[in-house]
Amino acid sequence: MTKFSAASAAQAGAYHLLSRTPCQDSVSVFIYEEGICAVLCDGAGSVSRSEVISRSVSAHLCRAVSECFGQWYESDDESIRKLIAYVADEAVKEKDPSLRAECTLILFAAEKDRSMLVHIGDGIAGDAEHVISLPENGADEWQTFFLSSESALQHIRITRDPEWKDLLLLSSDGLSSVLYDKVTGRAAPAVGIMREWLQEDAAEAEARLRKTMHHTFMDYTGDDMSVILICRQ
Amino acid sequence: MKLRDITANDIYRGNGPQLIVCILIDASYSMIDPFSDENTRESKIKVVNDGISAFIESGKKDIYARDALDVCLISYGGEKAEVIQEFTNVQNIEFKGIRPNGKTPLKSAVEFALDKIAQRREYWSSSGTSTFHPWLIILSDGKSDEDITETAARLQKLYAEHRLKGKCVAIGRDSDTADLKKLAPNGKIEEMDSMEITSFFSMLSKSAASLSMSTPDADDYGAEIRV
Numbered sequence: 001m002t003k004f005s006a007a008s009a010a011q012a013g014a015y016h017l018l019s020r021t022p023c024q025d026s027v028s029v030f031i032y033e034e035g036i037c038a039v040l041c042d043g044a045g046s047v048s049r050s051e052v053i054s055r056s057v058s059a060h061l062c063r064a065v066s067e068c069f070g071q072w073y074e075s076d077d078e079s080i081r082k083l084i085a086y087v088a089d090e091a092v093k094e095k096d097p098s099l100r101a102e103c104t105l106i107l108f109a110a111e112k113d114r115s116m117l118v119h120i121g122d123g124i125a126g127d128a129e130h131v132i133s134l135p136e137n138g139a140d141e142w143q144t145f146f147l148s149s150e151s152a153l154q155h156i157r158i159t160r161d162p163e164w165k166d167l168l169l170l171s172s173d174g175l176s177s178v179l180y181d182k183v184t185g186r187a188a189p190a191v192g193i194m195r196e197w198l199q200e201d202a203a204e205a206e207a208r209l210r211k212t213m214h215h216t217f218m219d220y221t222g223d224d225m226s227v228i229l230i231c232r233q
Numbered sequence: 234m235k236l237r238d239i240t241a242n243d244i245y246r247g248n249g250p251q252l253i254v255c256i257l258i259d260a261s262y263s264m265i266d267p268f269s270d271e272n273t274r275e276s277k278i279k280v281v282n283d284g285i286s287a288f289i290e291s292g293k294k295d296i297y298a299r300d301a302l303d304v305c306l307i308s309y310g311g312e313k314a315e316v317i318q319e320f321t322n323v324q325n326i327e328f329k330g331i332r333p334n335g336k337t338p339l340k341s342a343v344e345f346a347l348d349k350i351a352q353r354r355e356y357w358s359s360s361g362t363s364t365f366h367p368w369l370i371i372l373s374d375g376k377s378d379e380d381i382t383e384t385a386a387r388l389q390k391l392y393a394e395h396r397l398k399g400k401c402v403a404i405g406r407d408s409d410t411a412d413l414k415k416l417a418p419n420g421k422i423e424e425m426d427s428m429e430i431t432s433f434f435s436m437l438s439k440s441a442a443s444l445s446m447s448t449p450d451a452d453d454y455g456a457e458i459r460v
Contacts (some may be wrong), residue, residue, distance in 0.1 A: 014297070015447045045447065137363060173363075177249045182361045190243040197236055204236070210237045220246055222297045222447060 003233045004036035007198050007205035008127070010226035011213045013174055024103075025172045025226035026054035028062035035111035037066035038228045042123060042172040044102040044146055046152065053092050054103045057147065060091035061107060069111045073160070081156040084118060100148040105156075106170045109207055117159040120152060121145045124176035127164035128195045131185040133157065134175060144173075167195035168230040173211040174223030198229045205229060251303045252445050253353050253367035255346050256285065259404065260310030261337040261356070263374050269407045270426040277374055277404045280427045282330040284434035291438035292323035299443035301325050301365075303314050303357075305349055309342030311335035320353045326401070339377035339412060340384045343369075347387065352398070365444060366398045370437070374404035378411040385415040392418045392456035400458040402433060418456035 012023035024043035032035070035074040039058040043050030065072050072080060088101035104121030110182035117125060136155060137144050145155040148194045162168075169191055171179055179188050188211075197205035213225045263387035264278040264292040265339055273280065278279045285306065292302045302323035308315050318326055348366045369388075382401050391397040403410045403424040425433060 015443075072372060124242065134361070169409050177362075178244045178246070181245055188241045188244045193237050193243060196234070200234055200236060208236070208238075216239055216241065217244070219241070219296055221249060223249075224443065 002033050002110075002221070003112065003194050004230060005198060005202045005233070006031060006036060006038060006228060006230045007209055007229040008038070008203050008226075009206060009209040009213060011210065011224070013146075013221055013223045013225055014218055016224060022051040023224045023226075024050040024054055024174055025224040026051070026058040026172070026225050027228050028058040029067045029228060030062050032066060035066065035109075036230065037062050037069070037071060037109040038042055038107070039065075039171060039231055040106045040123065040170045040172060040226055040228055041103040042121070042174075042224070042226070047102045049096070049099060049159055050102070052095055053099055053101060056091040056095050057088045057101055057103055057105065059089055061105070065107065065109045067116075068111050072109065073114050073116055077158050078153075080158055081153045081233050084156060085147055085152055092130075099205040102146045102148045104144060104172070107169060108170060108228075110232070116157060117162045119159075120156045122148060122173040124171050124174070124180055125162075126169050126171075126180055126187055126191070128167045128169075128192050129165065130185055131187075132164055132168075134185075135158065135176065166231065167191070167198065169194065170228040170230075172224065172226045174221045174225045175217060175227060178217060178220050194227075194229050195231070198231050210222075235312055246300060247275065249300060250363045250365060250445075251357050251359075252298075252301045252365045253303050253305075253350060253371050254441065255305045255307065255320075255350050255367070256344050257346050257371045258285070258306065258308045258317075258331055259337060259339075259373040259375070260308040260315075260335050261331050261375065262310070262335060263337075264310075264333045264404070268405050268427040269427075270405075273427040273458070275427065278331060278333050280430050281372060281404065282328075284430050285344050286328050286330075287431070288434040289323055289326050289328050289436045291435070292441065295445075298442040298445045303353065303439055305346075305353070307342060307346055307349070309338050311338075313338055314342035314345040316349075317425070320349070321453075336377055336378045337373065338377035339373060339376055340381045341436040343381070343384050343388065343416060347391070366395065368400075368441075369397055369399045371399070371401045371413065371416055372404055372456070373401075373413050374408045376409040381412050381415055386415055398456060398458045400446075404430065416441070421457065
């Protein structure tokens with residue numbers, strides 16, 4: 001029997017703390033019998049109410065995928081892309097009809113021995129050794145793709161049954177360059193330490209994640225920080 | 234099992250978004266002259282050198298800017314532009330000052346700087362490192378010895394396409410600013426006396442630090458560097 005454990009945290013970076021802007025990263029995790037759905041969204045920095053957008057999208061997608069993972073998994077890629085974009089759009093419209101799903105997405109869902117990784121925009125997914133899913137930026141390297149982008153359906157990347165060892169880590173762009181080397185894709189020693197935390201205890205790992213973001217990571221990124229750690233037994 | 238804490242030695246540093254800053258410094262003979270204002274008897278080049286030194290030292294000390302600031306210093310005097318400092322992280326720079334040396338080849342210097350900025354952006358892009366809009370800062374106290382019409386058009390196109398941010402500073406309030414205005418975003422230049430030059434570099438380092446704490450996608454699309 002496959003069992004999953006997870007720890008997650010999202011925290012405003014120094015830039016947003018100083019400008020009194022809420023954290024625009026959001027994480028949602030739901031663990032159930034033999035299954036998990038973990039979603040990380042990073043709201044567009046230039047958009048107002050970005051925190052509402054990322055929170056709504058991550059929560060709705062987490063619920064929608066975990067409720068019927070089997071159907072999602074068995075659908076073709078094109079249908080999955082359209083469904084992801086649709087659920088995200090509905091989620092933000094429910095909050096405010098003027099909003100658009102201007103956020104990136106990294107979603108990992110698994111049930112028993114089947115799993116799926118969905119990624120659009122920047123941020124990184126990786127294991128304790130190397131990167132599994134790289135960020136994708138636009139024509140200009142400071143631009144990225146959001147679920148609301150006109151070309152979103154061409155840029156939602158779907159990987160079925162991604163291979164990873166011991167730990168799967170999802171991170172927004174604020175921490176991806178701190179945790180993985182951009183050239184070699186190798187994980188920093190910090191990722192191995194996080195794996196030890198989660199293998200010991202999920203609640204303890206979550207507390208340590210928050211503390212480390214505040215006391216260590218914040219010195220090396222001004223951006224919002226969010227991480228989801230996942231282990232399977 | 235005793236759990237380990239994560240320290241700075243366990244993460245990658247200097248791997249984040251880069252702010253490309255190229256400073257073009259007039260090194261013509263007229264920079265030996267003192268400012269016409271009464272605040273100082275120092276030469277223009279001495280005040281500019283001190284300002285650049287302060288900018289670099291401030292960048293080294295700022296915990297956010299120090300990993301993001303990618304700086305190149307180019308002087309133009311005599312017949313051509315000269316690289317005083319190739320693009321490098323601000324922490325690696327030991328600035329020893331610039332000595333004036335002849336004419337004002339402003340056109341060649343700007344063209345040279347634009348090529349270097351383009352190469353640098355390509356360098357970062359090829360390693361997957363994101364960059365903010367590059368900054369070009371032009372300091373001059375006089376008229377160019379070359380026709381700058383074509384260069385000004387190239388520069389204005391880059392501003393309009395949001396591929397570059399610029400700031401043009403006239404050193405001394407008695408400078409001939411006609412050419413500098415053609416190179417500035419919206420034709421807007423800053424005319425500065427000695428005190429304002431010192432203050433400019435202080436504000437410049439604060440702007441760079443503030444920007445480097447944000448993210449490239451939050452960078453605005455204005456053509457002028459906000460100082």
